[in-house]
Amino acid sequence: xxxxxxxxxxxxxxxxxxxxxxxxxxxxxxxxxxxxxxxxxxxxxxxxxxxxxxxxxxxxxxxxxxxxxxxxxxxxxxxxxxxxxxxxxxxxxxxxxxxxxxxxxxxxxxxxxxxxxxxxxxxxxxxxxxxxxxxxxxxxxxxxxxxxxxxxxxxxxxxxxxxxxxxxxxxxxxxxxxxxxxxxxxxxxxxxxxxxxxxxxxxxxxxxxxxxxxxxxxxxxxxx
Amino acid sequence: xxxxxxxxxxxxxxxxxxxxxxxxxxxxxxxxxxxxxxxxxxxxxxxxxxxxxxxxxxxxxxxxxxxxxxxxxxxxxxxxxxxxxxxxxxxxxxxxxxxxxxxxxxxxxxxxxxxxxxxxxxxxxxxxxxxxxxxxxxxxxxxxxxxxxx
Ligand code: SF4
Numbered sequence: 001x002x003x004x005x006x007x008x009x010x011x012x013x014x015x016x017x018x019x020x021x022x023x024x025x026x027x028x029x030x031x032x033x034x035x036x037x038x039x040x041x042x043x044x045x046x047x048x049x050x051x052x053x054x055x056x057x058x059x060x061x062x063x064x065x066x067x068x069x070x071x072x073x074x075x076x077x078x079x080x081x082x083x084x085x086x087x088x089x090x091x092x093x094x095x096x097x098x099x100x101x102x103x104x105x106x107x108x109x110x111x112x113x114x115x116x117x118x119x120x121x122x123x124x125x126x127x128x129x130x131x132x133x134x135x136x137x138x139x140x141x142x143x144x145x146x147x148x149x150x151x152x153x154x155x156x157x158x159x160x161x162x163x164x165x166x167x168x169x170x171x172x173x174x175x176x177x178x179x180x181x182x183x184x185x186x187x188x189x190x191x192x193x194x195x196x197x198x199x200x201x202x203x204x205x206x207x208x209x210x211x212x213x214x215x216x217x218x219x220x221x222x223x224x
Numbered sequence: 225x226x227x228x229x230x231x232x233x234x235x236x237x238x239x240x241x242x243x244x245x246x247x248x249x250x251x252x253x254x255x256x257x258x259x260x261x262x263x264x265x266x267x268x269x270x271x272x273x274x275x276x277x278x279x280x281x282x283x284x285x286x287x288x289x290x291x292x293x294x295x296x297x298x299x300x301x302x303x304x305x306x307x308x309x310x311x312x313x314x315x316x317x318x319x320x321x322x323x324x325x326x327x328x329x330x331x332x333x334x335x336x337x338x339x340x341x342x343x344x345x346x347x348x349x350x351x352x353x354x355x356x357x358x359x360x361x362x363x364x365x366x367x368x369x370x371x372x373x374x
Contacts, residue, residue, distance in 0.1 A: 081351075081367075082349070082350065082351060110369075114369060115369050115370060115371050116368060116369075116370065117368065117369075118358040118363065118365060118367060118368055119350075119358070122369070
């Protein structure tokens, strides 16, 4: 209790540091709900499960089939009027703090179904609050990653413990126009290094080219 | 291949082959529908792949389509039947192909076609209190947005 106690409640060093640690942990262990309603969900599966776009690198790959265990709702795909109520229920069943990423034109504005549709919602924010919008039809996996990285930054910057009820204004995480795959890869690499994470892909490539080297994945010989 | 189908419609009044259609399409009059479907099933079209409808306000009819498939030969056959738009009542094919139950509920849900002999004709996709048949061409409601309109 001696640490920084003099400054008064909420101001001491220990609590400030603890908050940083908690939001760092929170932002790096997002558990998304397994929820997808149409084509965008296929792209989300590409991003979370498939090779090349492994979402585990950002600590958000543990998709949960129950909203009670999830804290991130990625709304991927058209939401029709009849789905609105179950979606709201799912959102309300998720424990606080919970975050929502809306991917794709459909859930942002109605997208291709904005006109002449008798059933598609024109924007999921009529039903649940959204933190990050990821535009695209569907967004590329890199676009979704960009959205998740944006959300992680928002979580880290948010004064989570002191004001749990505080909501930040939603942001749009659009990849800048004309950006290339190489630029995205370079930026992600930079990010990995800045956060001191291991680049398992580099290590894997090294193990493959040099079977004797120690790396992220054991070579065939090591496994015996 | 074409012979048996021409023989098949030979005795039926109002039945015709729709030209140049793939898969081959057969237009049947409403009274002959059930009997012909029974005969087609006996001939080897043992699977009902799909059931659809097309609304045609100019022609004042709703065309029902059934896609039949023979699991033995893989042959496909489309059977069509026109219903008057004002009184769209068709016989249910649920007794021949049990899968028709839900397919007919879907067509009922979106086009308002009534099936006589259907065991459980309720809406399938839309809310139970929905008013109107949204896939009919003249359907309107306050939710639908049109370009250029407020
Ligand atoms: S935004 Fe495009 S890709 Fe995504 S669900 Fe809608 S139509 Fe499908």
